[in-house]
Amino acid sequence: MVADISAAPRAAEPDPLAEENPRRRPAAWVAMYHSVSNCPDDPYDITVTPGRLExxxxxxxHRGLRGVSVRELLEARARGQERGLVGLTFDDGYTDFITTALPVLHRWRCTATVFVLPGLLGGENAWESTGPTKLLLDVDDIRRAEAAGMEIASHGLTHIDLTRADDQTLHTEVIESRRLLTDITGVEIEGFCHPYGFVDERTVDAVRHAGYRYACAISPGPAGSGDFAIPRIHIAQADYPLRLELKRRLARAHGRALEAV
Known part of the structure; x- marks a missing residue:
């Protein structure tokens, strides 16, 4: 039986995983979204409907949690105040972030990080060989998202696997994307997202040396990656309350939690 989310808000329950060591604060976790639309044809399972996101x-x-950008989450962690916060990220910078996701985020007083591709502004998701064609944010869309309180961050220029790129391509994707987004927003870009979640020591070093403050991946990166390979939990259309609760409780056990430091 699935919990009724329309019921009155409930107080957050103690997390048994966090209680294993009472001296450790509960670890925050970061949710990974992509597209928000009514798209039944999705072989990659990266689309959630507006109703499901709601x-x-x-x-x-209702669990006493609030979604925030990764920038806000890291700032809260630095103050020891990350309890009750969940990082929200949206990869690839689809146009439906503005048209569909943003109104839902505002209704629930959430912010999020949008990882965009400044080398494909106003283009399409050409890196996907199958599945639906989806439009990407353009310059005006990015500025609108930033003005709405969202964090704009880089996903590279063109969504290629940087672990297989030569040194020149790697540095161009990492450095030039940051420069372009800074020019568009007028704000220093702090975050990066490793395309496809693929990460190795070389890509971590490139992102760190390019001046980013953090980078997101999917699984934890190589030893020593720290905040330059922040793991995330994939959120899908099938994630009803029970599945979300299981993912929340298992985040630390599966190495997908953002540890307090």
């Missing part, structure tokens, strides 16, 4: 954010609220 229910997922309602679930967060």
């Amino acid at each position: 229910r997922q954010l309602a679930w967060l609220s």
Whole structure:
């Protein structure tokens, strides 16, 4: 039986995983979204409908949690105040972030990080060989998202596997994307997202030396990566409240939690 998210908000329950060591604060976790639209043809399972996103954010609220950008989450962690916060990220910078996701985020008083591709502004998701064609944010869309309180961050220039790129391509993707987004927003870009979640020591070093403050991946990166390979939990259309609760509780055990430092 699935919990009824329309019920009155409930107080957050103690997390048994966090209680294993009472001296450790509960680890925050970072959710990974992509597209928000009514798209039944999705072989990659990266699309959630607006209604599902609404229910997922309602679930967060009813658990005493609030979605924030990764920048806000890291700032809160530095103050020891990350409890009750969940990082929200949207990869690839689809246009439906503005048209569909943003209104839902505002209704639940959430912010998020949008990882965009400044080398494909106003283009399409050409890196996907199958599945639906989806439009990407353009310059005006990016400025609108930033003005709405969202964090704009880089996903590289063109969504290629940087672990297989030569040195020149790697540095261009990492450095030039940051420069372009800084020019567009007028704000220093702090975050990067490793395309496909692929990361190795070379890509971590390139991102660190390019001046970013952090980078997101999917699984934890090589030893010593720290905040330059922040793991995330994939959120899908099938994630009803029960599945979300299981993912929340298992985040630390599966190495997908952002440890307090």
